[in-house]
Amino acid sequence: HGSQAEARDVVVFAAASLKNALDDAGAAWTQDSGKQVAISYAASSALAKQIDAGAPADLFFSADPDWMDYAASKGLIRPESRADLLGNSLVLIAPRDSAVQIPLQPGLDLAALLGGNRLAMGHVGAVPAGKYGKAALEKLGAWTGVKDKLAQTDNVRAALLLVSRGEAALGIVYRTDAASDPNVRIVAVFPEGTHPPIVYPVALTAESKHPDAATFLAFLRSSKAKPFFEKQGFVVMSKAGSGS
Amino acid sequence: MILDVDIRHRQGAFTLQARFQSEGKLTALFGPSGSGKTTLVNAVSGLIRPDHGRIVAQGRVLLDTSQGAFVPKHRRRIGYVFQEGRLFPHLNVRQNLLFGRWFTPRRERKAGFDRVVALLGIGHLLDRRPSTLSGGEKQRVAMGRALLSDPHLLLMDEPLASLDEARKAEIYPYIERLRDEGGVPIVLVSHSVAEIARLATSIVVLSDGQVVASGPASEILRHTGLFRQPGPVEAGALIEGRVVQHEEAFELTVVQTRAGTLTVPRLDYPVGTPLRVRLRARDIILSVKPPEGLSALNVLRGQVSCTGEAHGPSIDVILDCEGEALVARVTRKSVEELDLVPGRTVHAIIKSIAFDPEALGGSGFVNMRDMND
Amino acid sequence: MILDVDIRHRQGAFTLQARFQSEGKLTALFGPSGSGKTTLVNAVSGLIRPDHGRIVAQGRVLLDTSQGAFVPKHRRRIGYVFQEGRLFPHLNVRQNLLFGRWFTPRRERKAGFDRVVALLGIGHLLDRRPSTLSGGEKQRVAMGRALLSDPHLLLMDEPLASLDEARKAEIYPYIERLRDEGGVPIVLVSHSVAEIARLATSIVVLSDGQVVASGPASEILRHTGLFRQPGPVEAGALIEGRVVQHEEAFELTVVQTRAGTLTVPRLDYPVGTPLRVRLRARDIILSVKPPEGLSALNVLRGQVSCTGEAHGPSIDVILDCEGEALVARVTRKSVEELDLVPGRTVHAIIKSIAFDPEALGGSGFVNMRDMND
C-alpha cells in the first residue's frame, strides 16, 4: 500500500524546520481538495542531493537558497515555478535567566561578552542559520573574535537546545525557533542588512509528473496557507504571490 | 589385509613413526601414556593428515602422501569412540546415538538401536542431555553412537577405561560378537593387558611413537616382557580348545585342548564350540610329581622346553604340552630347587577359578586361524 | 574422624543418599558407573550443595543444611583431581601445576614441585599447553595440580583410569606415602578392586546412590561378593606382616606373618618394616596333604573355619591360620571332593609370583591400627 500511496500522494521534500507549518497547510489542503500530500522532512542539503539521485519528489521546499541554486544548476527543478515563499529573521538568544543586554551594532565585542562561554549556532558552512549568522557577525565585525568560541551544531534546533539548557551563554537561531522555547530569551534581532535575506524557496521538481503538484504549490502560495506559516512565526514574503 | 599402516607424523617434539600390518579382526594398540596411540588412531580416522606415508584399511587406500591421496574423514566410514567422549551437547542421548544413522545409506543400517542401547545399559538415559551424564555413562553413549553409525572399521580409544568391571563384563562379549560376526574389524586402544588378552586377535605395541612389536595376539602375548606391569601378570599362552561337556551340578564346563582337558566355570556355549583359552603365566604352578589332594582341578602334563629371560626374582618357563606352548612364571629359586631344565617332565597346575570370563574368549580363534591362512 | 558424611541430594531422577563415616587415611569410593561417586565427591568438595545433610571433614563442618552452614569451595582446602582433567587451557603445564600455590599460604607449601613433576613424569611437558597433551598426560598434570595446592584433603576421581600399568606402578607408592606420611587423607574413586585393595584403608561401596557397605578395607575386601567382576577376582584377605630377611641371590624377601612365613619378590624395605600383604582368594590353592615338589614357595597351614556363599561354580573357604583369617576361592567340586568341612586341616599354597607389587602395600597397616584404636 505504501507504493500506492506514493503514486497517489503529492510528495514534498521540505526542510525540517517547516514541519509544523507544512503539516498544517497540507492537512488544510487535503480537507479542501480531498487529495493527499506526503512530506519528507530532512536537511535541505540531503533533500537536494536525493532529488539529484532521482527521488520521487514533486516539490522541493528548501530552507536555504544555496541548495535551491544547486538544484537549479543541475536542472532538477522547473525554474519558472521557483518562488521565495517565506522569510525569517535571525536573533541572538540567551538562556531565560540571563540578564545580558547586547545591542547589535558594528564594533560589537561579542567575544568579551562571552568570556569563557560559547556561542551556539548552526554549522557555519552547512546549516543555513549558521551561514546567515556568520555573515551577520562578519558584518558587525565580531566574527574574528568569536570564531573560536563557537559551538556549531548540525541543525539550528540543536543550537537552540544548547542555549535552552544553559550550555551555551548565547546562541544565534531563527526567530521562529526562539519564540517557541520558554527557556530562552531573545536578546536582540539581527538587523536585516547584516545578512543576506533569509528566504525559503520552493519549486516544482523537473521530474514531477503529479498532476496535483502544481495545485498544491499554488495552494501554498495562496492566502489560504498564509496563516499556517505566520502562526509559526515565518514572514510570508509579500512578493510571494507575484513570483514569476 | 585389514590394516596396513606406514606413516610418519610430527607433532611438536613428538614424532610418530608407525609401520605395521594387521590382519586381525581386533587389533589392540598398546603402549604407555603419550606413546602415540591416539595420534595413530587419529591418522587412521582422518582427523589428522600425516606428513608422510600410507594407510590402507580393508584394501581401501585412505592416505597415500606420495600420490596426494587423502580420503576425508566423512567418507571413510570409520566409527571412532573418542578418548574424551565428544558427545554433542545440543542433542539428547537418543539423538546422539542416532546421529551417524542420518548419514548411513538405509540398506547399510545393521546395528539394532534397541540392542545396542540394552547392551550398554543406557535405555534410561535416552532423553537426557550429555551434560547430565556421569563419566562412564558418557563413554557408553559414545560407544553406542559409533556402533550405530554402522562403520566399516571401528576405532576405540580406551573406551572401557572409565567403566566398572561388571559393565565391562557385559560389553566384552558384544565386542567379541562384533569382531567375529559383525564383520567389523576393530582397532582398540587399551592399556589393560587383560582386556587385550581377552579381545585382541592382533596386537601392536607402541612406545615413544615407534612400533616395538606387532603381530598375532597369541604370539605377542607370550612375550611377557612387553607387558610389564605392577598388577597380576596378565600375559601368558593363548590356546585353542573346544567345549566337550558341561558339569551342570558344579556349574563347570570341560574344555578339550591339545594340551589336555581343562575344567573351567560353566560357559554358555554349546558342546562343540571352539574357544580361546588364556593360561596366564602367573596362574600356573609347576610340580615335578603328579599332584594329589589339591583343590586345583586342572593338571596338564608336559616337558620344559626352555626358560625365558628372568624378570627380577621370576622367570618364564616354557612348557611343551602335546605340542601346545604354555608359559609358567615361577621364581628362579623354584627353578633351581626343582631343577627345571629343558626336557624335564612337569605338571602344570591351574585352578579352575583362574579361568575367569576374561580368560575365556569367544571364538576368536576362528579368526586367528583365518588370519593365518 | 576423617570424614563423616550424611547427605541427600537429588539430581534429575537420581537421588544420592549417602551416609557413612570413614576413619581411613585413604577412603576408596567404589561403585558401578552412575552410582553417584562423582556426585558424592562433588558434594565433599563444595561444587554442589546437597539438598539435605551434613559433611564433616577432619572435624571441620563443611556443610550442615540444618544450620545453613556451607563452606565455599575455595575455603575448603580440598584438592580435587577431576574425572575429566579440567586443565586451564590458557595456562601452560607449569602454570597449571602452580595454580593452587598462588592461593596457599607460604608456610603451608609443602609439596615439592620438582618431586611431584618427577614422580608424574611430566618434566618434559612443563612448557606445553594442555591442548597438546595426550589423555594420560592431562590426567597426570591434573593430579600434580591438585597435589601442589597442598590440600588438607585430597579427592581423586578415577585419577589413574587412563594411565598405563607401568605409570600406575610408579604413582602408587607416592600415593601411599602421601597417605601415610604426608598426613593428607585421600578419597579415591576407583573401579579397580586391585587399586583399592592396594591403597585403601577404608572402603565405601556405592550402588545406585546408596551406600551398600562401608568400613575398614580389610573387612570390606573379605566380602568378595561386593566386588564381582569379570577379571581375576581381586578380593581376599589383607594381613599384617614384617620383613624378616632378604634372599638376595633369588631377589626374594621373607615376610613373617601371624599365619606363617611368606616368600615374596624382593622388597625395598629394611628388615623389620611392617607391611600389608594381600592374599587374593583366587590365588590360593588348598591341599589336604602337605604338598611336595611344587614350584610354589609358600605353604600356610590352617583349619577350615567356614565356607562362604557360593558364586556360581566357586565358593569362598575361610581358613584360620594361627588366628589370621584367609580366604581361598575354590570350586564347589573341590570342596566336595576334598571334603573341606569346618575344622579340617588344610595347606594353603600360594605362588611367590602372586605377590606382585599391588599385593604388597606400604605400611598402611600402621594407619589401620591407628584407625582401629
Place this chain on the structure above:
Amino acid sequence: MEGLSPEEWAAVRLSLKVAFVAMAASLLPGIAIAFLLERKRFWGRQALDVLVHLPLVLPPVAVGWFLLIGFGRRGTIGAFLAEQFGIVLSFRWTGAALACAIMGFPLLVRAIRLSIASVDRRLEDAAGTLGAHPAWVFLVVTLPLILPGIIAGMVLSFAKAMGEFGATITFVSNIPGETQTIPSAIYALTQVPGGEGGAMRLTLVSIAISVAALWLSEWLARRVGRRVLAP
C-alpha cells in the same frame, strides 16, 4: 500523554517491518560471512573484514550517501537491480531495510564470529567421523552450537535497525508511510517547536519494542543456552 498520530503509528509499523526485514535478510549472509572470516583463509579476507566493519567506522550519513550513489535509481547497482529484477530500493521501505541491514551487519557478523570461534572443533571432527559431510556438519553441529551468537547478533541487528537514522534518511529520505521510520519521525519532530512531546512518545514506543525484543531474545537464549553450554 496523548496517543500517537496515525502518521506516527505508520512510522512505528514501518520501523518494525524494516527492522525485522533488515535482521532477517542479513542473517544468512551474516552467518556465511562470519564463517568465512572466522574459519577460512582466502585472498581478500582482510578486505572483506574491513568492508564488513565500514558501516560502523564511517558516519552513518556517509554510508547513506554511498548507498544513494550505489543503489539509487541512477546508481550502478540500483539501475541494474531495477532493470533486471524490478527491485527498486531508493526511497522505498526496502531501501530503508537495506540501510538498516548494512548498518547492523558488522554487529551481527561479530557476534556470530565470536560464537563460531568458541565452538569446540572436536565436536565437528566427531560429526565427520560419523559420516557427516562438512556442509551437514555445519548445519547440524556448528549451527546449533552458535545459536547464542546468532541470537545475540539478531538482537543487535534488530536494535540497531530500530535506532538507525543517518544512513536511512540520507538514502531513502523521510517519506511518511514509505520510509519514515521511528528515528526519522523523531528527527522531524525535534526540528520544530512543540515536537518534543511527540518525540518522547515515539522514544517510549521504541523502548517498549526493544524491551519486548530483548525479553524474547533472552528467553530464546536461555532455552538454547541450556542445550548448548555444558553446566
Place this chain on the structure above:
Amino acid sequence: MEGLSPEEWAAVRLSLKVAFVAMAASLLPGIAIAFLLERKRFWGRQALDVLVHLPLVLPPVAVGWFLLIGFGRRGTIGAFLAEQFGIVLSFRWTGAALACAIMGFPLLVRAIRLSIASVDRRLEDAAGTLGAHPAWVFLVVTLPLILPGIIAGMVLSFAKAMGEFGATITFVSNIPGETQTIPSAIYALTQVPGGEGGAMRLTLVSIAISVAALWLSEWLARRVGRRVLAP
C-alpha cells in the same frame, strides 16, 4: 588527491584520541556489566539490560539529547561531576568520548557477554577447589578465557567511536580541535556543495585507521585464541 588541511588533521587526531579513550574507559564497566547480566540474577537486571541497549535502539540524536540533559553543565550528573571532581564534559573532547563510549557500549557488552556465556564453568569450579576466591577466579581464569570477546568488543567500540556522529554533535557540538571528530568534519564537508572531495579524503583516513585497528585486533585475537581455544 590533496593532503588534509590542518583542521582535518586535528579532527583525525581528535577522533583517534576520542575513540581510544571511549574504548578504554568503557572496558571495565563493560566487563562488569556483561558479567552481571550474564551471570547474576538480581532485581532490575532486565532494566539494566534495556538501559545498556538503549543507545542502539534510540536514534543517536536522542541519545545526545539525553546526554545533554544528564551530563550537561546544568544536568544533574554533569553539575555533580563538575562540582565534586571538576570534570566538565560539555563542549570538551571528554564529552565526545563519553558520547562515543555510550554509543559503543551495547556492542562492547554484548561481545563480552557472548564470551562469558561460552566459558566452561567447570574450569572456574576447578580454580575454586584450588583455593581461588571467586574474585581471583574471575581474574585469572574467566578474564583470560573471555579475551576473544573483550578484543571483539574493543574493536566494535573503537570502530563505533570512529563513526559516531549524531550523539556527539548534539551533546558537544562541533568545535574544531576540541570536539570536531572525523564524522563531524565529514558532515560539515558534505553539507557544502562541492565538499565531497574533502569528505572522501577523510573517509579514506577513517578506513585506513580502521584497517590498522582491525589488523591489530586480529593479530591479538590470533595470539589469544591460540591459547584459549582448544584445537
